[in-house]
Amino acid sequence: MMKRRNYTSRMLWFTAAVVVGTVGLGFIPPFELQGMSIESVDMLSSLRAATGDDDAPVEYEADLERLEQELAAMDVEPAVDVIDTLPEPIPVRYEWIVAEEPMVKCRVPLSEEVAPAEGMPVVPIEDFDTLEVTRYERFIDKLANMEDVRIAFMGDSFVEGDILTSDLRHELQTLLGGRGVGFVSCDIPFATVRKSVKRTSSGWTAYSVMKPKGTPEVLRDKYFISGYLAEGRSGATTRWASTDAFATLDSCTRGRVLLYSRDSSRLLVEINDTLSREFEIAGDDQVREIYVEAPIDALRIKVLEGSVVCYGASLEGGHGVTVDNFSVRSNNGHAIFGTGATVNRQIDEMLGYDLVVLQYGLNIMQPGQRTFSRYRDQLRDMIAYAERCFPDAAILVLGVSDRWVKSEESGLYEPIGSVDALTSYQRAAADSTHVAFWSTSDAMATYGGMSRFVANGWAARDYTHINFAGGRRVAEALACALRSSLAAELSSREAEVRRIAEEAERKALERQMLVDRNLGAATILLDKFTEDGASQVNEME
């Protein structure tokens, strides 16, 4: 029998040829065939840096150990061999004072002005802190003292476009002073509309914390809780302009630009499209702030030289409350683990957060799901992470909002059935980490729940996302909760003031009575002294 040829090695050559052939397919340009557009194929796409929305978002895991190390490293002075060569310290803040801001504060409101309207159902904030003076009470104290207060509102698509936060901001600023939209990112990788601010940007490459694979490695630990970075070379520019969508948004008096410039760079900052100034930013690995004090309606930056990573800008004014909206789409909160602890801490030192709100959970519910213990544990880690990054802030966890889903059987929308369960797991996380909690779904229930929201046109027909009108209701409810805490504090202060006043009055009265009683004797004594004195003088003469 003739020995037949063995084709085993063909497997190798054949696979090699197929690899070459399929990689070669990438050279076929896109073309049209019978009205169908045929795209180029790319076998090597996973080897390229992902662009835009192509790569799937990544689920971060909490790494609290790394967080501790990172924060510990912040406090360590860099080792220097020879002291005389110690370079000039690089400035952290570049100031440009055009017109100093007058120190005008609102008057302290009365407790009855702050208290929610009569008959308004209040879903209270539950404070699980065990400190003698809880961190939430400290925050309310600051409000009552009319100190400058800054709130970081972290959330998902529920608050995208400044839904809810813009009304919350407006309500608090009207009551307690403060102006401006707060922090706004420099550029983000997709289009959004935000009526509380006009932002136009060009020339940047924007990255999202949700897509770490699409982010250059050197920038991955550079994310702030805003979740977006914009990297730009000379020519990249962004303009933030206030709008009059709410009464407290315009007439800002302070502008801050937050950026990071690894190598030295030159930047143009322009206010109100007229006045401008150039800044030389010394290259360094730390976050830098350009601080402008002037009447600002529009703030523009432009990279003139070098490469700059810009987080965004903050438009603020007056003294009072600033609310920053940090919404990151389809984030369950885990993206905070992808933000740089050092960056968060540095920016916190610049801006000084007093309250961090965590609004998450909408995307993790599945119809009928009843247990969320894994999410509860993640939430605990998120709280711990936020606490370490913002050590002076109180934390407020918001329960998940009401959500309905379409029933397979009836085709009608029904409650998803897991809102209460998730809310209780979120409350448990807040309880065990001793932070404050507020149930969004309870608040929505006071308006009749999601079905009422949709019926009233306050929510989208997906029975999941509220719109601006719905956001106003939820903001109103949250503000009510904050106001009732504040009203309680104010009324106890007022009572204290009254008590002190009464006390003073009583003391004055007592003194008066004493004076009255002793007046007679005193007059006699006085007369006697006068007489004695007179006679003594006479004697001396």
Place this chain on the structure above:
Amino acid sequence: MEYLKFDNGVLERVASLLEYDATAPLTLTTGFFLFAFLLFGVGYVALRGRVNLRNAYVVLFSLYFYYKLSGVYVLLLLAVALSDYLIGRCVARRRERGRGTRGWVALSVTINVAILTYFKATDFFVGVINDLYGAGTLDWESVVVPAGVSFFVFQSIAYVVDISRGAISPLGRFIDYLFLLSFFPKMFLGPLVRAKDFIPQIEARDIVVTREDFGRGVTLIVGGLVKYAIIAKALGLLFVAPAFAGELGDGGLVALMAIYGFTLQIYCDFSGYSDIAVGVALIMGFRLPDNFDSPYKSATITEFWRRWHISLSSWLRDYLYISLGGNRKGHLRTYLNLILTMFLGGLWHGVGMTFIAWGLLHGVALALHKVWLEVVPGAKRFGSEMKPLWRALATTFTFNLVAFGWLLFTADDMAQVADMLGRIAENFSFAEAHTLVTGSGVAMILMVVGYAMHALPRSFDLAVQRLVTRLGFVGEWLIVVVVIWMVMQCDMMLAAESGGAAGLPMYAAF
């Protein structure tokens, strides 16, 4: 040459690609596999004459393959392999001494069934308890079923049972058993292999691939890609899923076509992926059993189960049905055993009413067919024995029985089954045919092409294989590259059309 330029992050991305990524499990149809198979091929061809090194090399690659598919569960695979390898040796020793082996076999079955039950039924029982005693009674996260776990567990049970039956002698070396269990082409979706057929291939000194083998392998891979990655995926995303969800209206004709569409989809999906596995193994010189034999040509339900997922149905027959007593304990027990076997087979797909109903439907149908064969004179077991007209009628009947069975199989719950049947019974109109053709034209063409391919006689398949073989290296290469290009185009169009990514084979869920 801009296309072949990469930025600095490329090495980092290659490194991260090599790691397990739960969002991108490795299957035979990924681009990653093509590159991995090329690298694997270098060592494989170099070591082909050295049986021990070659086998160790294949095992290592297979374990890596499973790691890329299921992550840490590769340890479960190793544990199952080790436990049944050791149990197999104990069983053989007791047999030699003429002593009973039931205890050891029971131990193996218990371990394996416990693993399966844990992964498949825990969620169900936790759900039941939490529904009874209130949410959170049991604090439990969903169990992720490791891909392919049933397949290696079944093969492992079969190995121990075969030894106890004296059908095979145990393997001397652990690595050979690991090879049998983990061989990567079949790792994910089978076909299940029998130790008896596969061990001689592992132990063979030389790997022999004939020109015909290679041609057949390429034909199977290409045909499998067309079935799995084009017909099944496109039909499912463009027509079946929206039709089931009621997005194409509530007409009866749409519902009926959706059921026939799913019938084709599940066949193309499963048999397509199986064919790719058989083809990949074949060009490496390993012969895996055929898993499908044009199942919808069956004229009886008994025949269907000889042509559908052959390696599983014969496993069910040999290790479940026969262990239950098979047909040796009288008529009544035979029928009961058939029903019980299919009931358990249904339950294996998932703990839920729809799968139980599907299993019972097939079990009862098989039992009734047995009764029919005994009661009706001249009744036939297979279509090939029937007269043409009778065969056509029987085939139509069987096809519809199976198709409506798939409705039970794929429905979310019994309410959806009732809904679909209600649509067909009460709202049927041929006037919808117009909207079907204009609205879902591509899907209708795919259905016609798919069923036509299925209807072609086996001689046609063989003729295609001969033709491909005759084309030789360059012709085969051209066909493979063109089909891969088509698959990639199809993926991109589907992603643009429905937003749905290509995903895993349907049977991956089992």
